[in-house]
């Protein structure tokens with residue numbers, strides 16, 4: 252099949268969170284299964300160009316409509332881990348993608364609505380007629396809308412428009428003029444059956460538009476697909492999602508095991524494989540020593556719990572802090588790596604960092620660091636994810652692959668991937684520790700049982716590590732589910 256993905260992120264060159272990993276990982280697997288895949292993203296100035304090979308101009312003068320004029324764009328093509336990636340560079344006055352940042356811009360709506368039209372304009376002008384255009388999150392949510400309202404009539408053929416919700420809490424609410432600016436008709440679209448927001452009736456909701464206009468809509472885990480149809484989890488769109496439930500499906504994300512794999516990972520100091528248990532235990536322990544030395548933690552074999560996360564409300568900030576304190580109080584060590592777009596949150600964690608640093612029992616690294624992330628996944632014994640909600644979550648899957656047992660709040664994709672070794676009805680699948688309530692007690696219960704198992708049940712712990720590392724967490728199965736949806740026979 253000929254499949255085009257379009258999104259605001261792709262790993263590793265433009266990565267903020269899991270969206271980037273999904274776009275890259277799914278695309279690689281589709282290519283491995285023999286399909287033709289192209290990816291279209293904005294040409295941000297802050298892209299990691301060192302990981303792009305053979306970057307060349309693919310299309311020089313692509314004009315795309317914006318606010319009564321036709322803006323010139325250059326379309327670049329490069330290869331990222333073997334994937335073909337097109338990048339759209341607008342030559343507009345406000346330099347939409349020359350901001351040194353992917354998202355932190357007051358005119359995000361304008362930037363991504365502009366991008367969405369330019370994507371379809373590129374497909375039309377370059378005579379591409381893909382089987383599937385798969386767009387992701389609100390940034391590219393106008394693509395199915397633009398196709399049906401405009402580009403189909405102009406002769407562009409797309410057999411299926413697929414849309415994936417990675418996080419329902421970001422919906423792209425906007426005033427009419429913003430979508431008028433790219434030639435859509437807001438008066439027509441501000442209608443309950445189309446893009447009208449279900450709470451703020453004077454606003455358009457881009458995510459709603461994607462759900463209404465796409466042929467199929469997916470989200471990133473079966474549990475999240477159910478949760479978003481409830482009042483509590485629906486972020487105001489539960490009625491709509493229930494109405495369209497027949498075209499909504501939850502497909503669990505995989506992880507890119509060519510990138511996240513302790514057998515081959517060049518970013519960890521000692522590789523290990525569950526195929527060789529002695530080497531696994533020895534080298535994982537050496538990874539732990541290396542990590543502890545690097546971050547100046549006290550010596551000894553205390554249980555080491557890690558977390559790598561965006562420091563945002565969704566991730567349970569109070570619960571993360573509680574997990575750190577509880578771990579240290581009850582004889583463990585803790586490593587947190589995270590960054591936040593919010594200076595107040597950063598300040599809070601800076602203060603915590605200053606407070607815990609002298610103890611050498613916990614370490615906070617308040618930045619984004621890809622190499623250290625790999626070393627944390629490999630070097631920790633357990634990994635905590637106390638999210639308030641979690642559409643899928645990749646870090647519990649990555650940590651499982653590295654034999655680092657997850658402690659997870661039982662919500663969304665976490666509930667579909669982490670099964671408690673003591674309490675889960677799926678005992679055979681037990682691979683970590685879960686807790687239900689997003690409270691101090693919930694966190695303590697998860698942390699306490701983890702530390703006890705680590706300290707007093709070594710054989711069980713070792714069996715669990717090997718079992719976790721042997722799980723098939725690759726994109727192989729999920730890609731098959733996507734292909735079915737794409738209409739592949």
Ligand code: ADP
Nearest residue numbers: 268269560561589590618619620624644645646
């Ligand atoms: P989300 O998409 O909500 O951020 P996910 O668990 O789906 O959460 O994906 C997070 C991804 O971002 C993982 O690959 C994780 O390793 C990575 N990540 C998050 N914070 C950092 C950081 N500070 N440094 C390096 N990688 C990070």
